[in-house]
Amino acid sequence: MTQTAGATTAHKIAFQAEKLSVSYGSVMAVKDVFLEIPQNQIVAFIGPSGCGKSTVLRCFNRMNDLIPSAKVEGRITFNGQDIYDKHVDAVELRRRVGMVFQRPNPFPKSIYQNIAFGAKINGYQGDMDELVERSLRDAALWDEVKDKLKASGLSLSGGQQQRLCIARAIAIEPEVILMDEPCSALDPISTLRVEELMQELKQKYTIVIVTHNMQQASRTSDYTAFYNAKATDQGGKMGYLVEYDRTEVIFQQPAQQSTQEYVSGRFG
Amino acid sequence: MNINDTSPSDRPINIELFKPNLAKRYNLDRIFAFLAWGATTIAVAILAWLLFTILVDGIGTLNWNFIDSFASRKAERAGIKAALAGTLWVMGVVAVFSFPIGVGAGIFLEEFSEDNWFTRLVEINISNLAGVPSIIYGLLGLAAFVRLFGFGRSVLAGGLTLVLLILPVIIVSTREALRTVPDGIRAAGFALGATRWQVIWHHILPAAMPGILTGMILSLSRAIGETAPLLAIGAASFIAFKPNSVLSDFTVLPIQIYDWVGRPKKEFHDLAASGIIVLMSVLLLMNAGAIYLRNRFQQNR
Numbered sequence: 001m002t003q004t005a006g007a008t009t010a011h012k013i014a015f016q017a018e019k020l021s022v023s024y025g026s027v028m029a030v031k032d033v034f035l036e037i038p039q040n041q042i043v044a045f046i047g048p049s050g051c052g053k054s055t056v057l058r059c060f061n062r063m064n065d066l067i068p069s070a071k072v073e074g075r076i077t078f079n080g081q082d083i084y085d086k087h088v089d090a091v092e093l094r095r096r097v098g099m100v101f102q103r104p105n106p107f108p109k110s111i112y113q114n115i116a117f118g119a120k121i122n123g124y125q126g127d128m129d130e131l132v133e134r135s136l137r138d139a140a141l142w143d144e145v146k147d148k149l150k151a152s153g154l155s156l157s158g159g160q161q162q163r164l165c166i167a168r169a170i171a172i173e174p175e176v177i178l179m180d181e182p183c184s185a186l187d188p189i190s191t192l193r194v195e196e197l198m199q200e201l202k203q204k205y206t207i208v209i210v211t212h213n214m215q216q217a218s219r220t221s222d223y224t225a226f227y228n229a230k231a232t233d234q235g236g237k238m239g240y241l242v243e244y245d246r247t248e249v250i251f252q253q254p255a256q257q258s259t260q261e262y263v264s265g266r267f268g
Numbered sequence: 269m270n271i272n273d274t275s276p277s278d279r280p281i282n283i284e285l286f287k288p289n290l291a292k293r294y295n296l297d298r299i300f301a302f303l304a305w306g307a308t309t310i311a312v313a314i315l316a317w318l319l320f321t322i323l324v325d326g327i328g329t330l331n332w333n334f335i336d337s338f339a340s341r342k343a344e345r346a347g348i349k350a351a352l353a354g355t356l357w358v359m360g361v362v363a364v365f366s367f368p369i370g371v372g373a374g375i376f377l378e379e380f381s382e383d384n385w386f387t388r389l390v391e392i393n394i395s396n397l398a399g400v401p402s403i404i405y406g407l408l409g410l411a412a413f414v415r416l417f418g419f420g421r422s423v424l425a426g427g428l429t430l431v432l433l434i435l436p437v438i439i440v441s442t443r444e445a446l447r448t449v450p451d452g453i454r455a456a457g458f459a460l461g462a463t464r465w466q467v468i469w470h471h472i473l474p475a476a477m478p479g480i481l482t483g484m485i486l487s488l489s490r491a492i493g494e495t496a497p498l499l500a501i502g503a504a505s506f507i508a509f510k511p512n513s514v515l516s517d518f519t520v521l522p523i524q525i526y527d528w529v530g531r532p533k534k535e536f537h538d539l540a541a542s543g544i545i546v547l548m549s550v551l552l553l554m555n556a557g558a559i560y561l562r563n564r565f566q567q568n569r
Contacts, residue, residue, distance in 0.1 A: 066458060068382060095461035105452030107471055117470060118460035165456070172460060 011038035014176055014206045015060055020074035022055050022064060028232070029055045030239035033074070035225060037176075042198060042207045044217035044247065047227030047262070052239025053210045056227075057178050060208065061097040062090040078176075095122050098169035102181040104161035106153030106168070111136075111145050114153045114164055118172040131171060139167035140197050159190025166197065170205070177201065179209040183216065195220050214263055217247065224250040226259045326541030334542055338508040339524070343535030348543050351524035353510040354423065354503075355492065355550065358520055361427025362434070362491050363484075370435050370487075371480055374442025379468055398436035405433045406500025414501050421502045424514040429497050434487035441483025445476040477565040485558040492551055495522040521547040 015037035022029045030052025037043050037060075045053035055064070062083065064070040076083050083093055095118075106114050115132045124131065132149070136142040141163040145156070153164055162182055169177055179198075183191040191213075198207055198220055211217050217224050225244040229237040243250065243259045254260050337347025381387040409429025419425040449472050457467035473480075498520060505527035507519045521543055528540035 061459065063455065063459065066455075091461050091463055093461075094459055099455075099459035101452060101455060101459075103452055105450070105456045107453060107456065108475055117457075118462075121460070121462050121466050121470075168456075168460065 011041055013037065014039045014078065015208075016077045017056070017059070018075040018077075020056065020059060020072070020076060022052065022059060022073075023071045024067065025069040027234070027236055028238045030227070030241075033241045035241065035244055037206060037208055038223070039175075039206050040202055040204075041222040042202050042209065042220055043223045043225065044221035045208065045210045045225050045227060046212070046214060046217050047239070047242075048229060049212075050237045050239065051227035051229040053225075053227045054180050055239070056241075057180055057208060057210050060176065060178055061094045061099055063094075063099065065090050095172050096174050097176045097178060098172065098174035099178045099180065100162070100165050100169055100182045103185050104158055104165055106156070106161050106164050108152065108154055110150045111153050111156070111164060112149040114168050115171045118168060122172050124172075135167040135171035136164075138170055138201070139163045140193065140200075141167055157190070159186050159193060162186060162190065162194060163197065166194070166201075170201070174205065176206040176208065179207065181210050181212060184212060191216070214251075214265070218251045218263075221247045223247060226250060226254070226256075226262060228258055228262070322541050322544050325538050326543075326545045329535075329538045330542040330545055334539070335546070339506050339519075343533060343539060346528075346536075346539055348521065348524055348546060350507040350510055351519050351521045351543070352546060352550070354507070354518035355520045355547075357423045357511045357514070357516075357518060358427045358430065358498075359488065359492055359554070361423060361514060362430045363488065365428065366431045366434055366438055366487065366491075367484060369431070370438030370484075371442050373435070374439045374446065374480075375468060375473075377439070378443045378446040379464070379472065394436045394439055398440060401496075402433055402494055403496040403500055405429055406497030408432065409497060410501045419515065421504070421517055422515045423511050423518045425501055426498050426503055426518060426520070427514070429501055430491040430494060433494065433497060434491050437487045437490070438483055441486070442476075442480050445479025445483065446472060448479060449475045474565065478562045481558055481562040481565070485555050485562075488554060488558075489551055492554070493522055493547070495520075495526050498523055499526075521550070 013036050015035070017033050017035040020033040020035070021031045033052075033056055035056075045057060047053050058064045059072055059076055060078070060083075064072060072084060078093070078097070081088065107117065109117075112132055115135050116128050119128065119131055133142060133146075136145060141160060144160060145151075145164075148155075153161065156164060162185075166177070166182075183194050186194065195216065198209070201207060209217075209221065223244065224247040226242045227239050228242045229239045232238045243254055243256045245254070250259060251263050254263065334347045335352065336349055337345060338350050340346040377387065377391065406429060409425060409432065413419045413425035413428050414421060417425075419428075453471050453475060454467055457471050458464075462470070503523055504517060504519055505523050507517060509516075511518045525540045525543040525547065528536040528543065531537075
């Protein structure tokens with residue numbers, strides 16, 4: 001049921017999770033995930049609430065480190081390197097693995113400073129103006145904000161804020177962008193823009209996206225992982241990976257009954 | 269009843285069971301609004317009356333001579349030069365020490381410390397210290413700063429005593445301000461490869477600064493009016509010179525006012541009223557400065 005699935009691909013592997021389990025305190029959030037994320041592809045994580053898909057996502061840039069009670073077991077490699085090895089620095093890892101969050105969270109500073117901050121703290125030596133422009137262009141936001149770079153990032157609309165957050169993430173030249181339900185707070189038009197943007201970004205970056213929107217997963221992703229949750233003896237819920245394959249396989253002829261039911265909208 | 273049975277119940281709809289009684293609810297509204305209005309009026313009226321009587325008593329003797337003269341046994345020659353200068357010196361010491369220590373402790377407790385028995389103990393102690401009577405701090409200041417450290421009855425000893433007094437309030441209000449910064453900002457900073465300190469310095473502190481400064485204003489306002497702890501460390505009430513270093517003897521406005529009020533002659537009571545006007549003016553100036561700073565930080569968002 002939870003074998004390493006589907007990733008027979010010409011693409012090189014960015015992330016590989018082996019028997020990955022995460023617990024918060026004594027509560028197991030997600031158990032025994034085996035998964036390969038190919039480079040320059042879009043991988044969608046879908047599943048009902050509480051199935052651990054965001055938790056798995058947050059392992060890839062070690063954001064779970066910031067939660068004192070979180071405990072990660074198993075192995076995740078990034079380009080072959082175990083990222084939970086004690087020689088790997090989480091701060092350095094997060095420069096290479098960027099993240100976009102569920103709610104747009106620009107810093108309460110100018111648009112320019114929002115982009116420049118990551119570059120500055122990571123010792124960027126090049127032309128900052130040029131970097132800001134390029135990042136905003138790549139995030140399809142430049143034309144809308146080029147005349148008001150000094151305006152607060154919070155003055156933008158929700159969809160623009162989220163693209164600003166994407167611009168901020170790509171400004172530090174990551175290899176991977178993790179997206180945790182990036183469109184759940186956006187209207188359909190803004191959602192469409194972000195989805196189009198993802199298609200362009202995948203030329204340069206590997207993208208892993210958590211989404212509750214199955215149309216979004218089927219529209220945008222190359223691979224889809226379906227997670228589900230089952231009740232535990234303690235009365236809580238524990239997530240696990242049900243099935244992982246090419247997106248068209250997951251949506252058209254999934255191997256598991258529960259995947260079939262979920263993607264056809266019969267539960268979740 | 270079957271728990272999985274989600275069909276509608278067969279209970280008949282009975283609108284007569286609802287008695288909205290709008291008239292009574294609106295009356296309650298009005299009564300409550302009146303009570304709230306009354307409470308506000310009483311508070312403002314008392315304050316206005318207080319200010320009015322002080323102004324009436326004090327405005328007659330409030331002139332440049334009063335500001336620019338030292339203490340004297342003759343009421344017509346007495347002034348607050350030494351007390352005003354002493355207050356400014358002491359508040360300078362208080363601000364310089366309490367801001368970095370208080371805000372630093374708040375940052376540590378809120379952002380760095382782990383939740384264990386030690387930090388919980390520290391937290392409980394800080395909350396309790398905020399409620400300790402100020403005279404106790406005076407006695408601590410007398411034992412520690414005046415005697416043990418050998419600062420004497422100086423500006424430094426007085427200022428540090430007041431720092432102890434207001435530190436708990438600054439720490440608590442700093443933590444409250446830090447807590448209001450959305451976690452999304454922290455997450456965004458960390459996700460860009462920032463270290464903890466970079467996240468705090470570039471994002472958390474600027475976002476929390478208006479709240480932190482509000483706590484500072486309130487704390488300094490409390491410190492500027494304190495008399496008891498400074499009397500306890502033995503600050504003199506009759507000083508005929510301005511402090512010229514942090515180790516000078518000093519007096520402050522509240523002590524000078526307290527001294528004048530305690531004298532039998534009416535002329536000195538009027539001087540006390542004039543002193544109160546000066547004290548409140550200094551307080552208002554200080555608050556205005558802090559509010560200006562706070563607004564500048566708020567503009568940056």
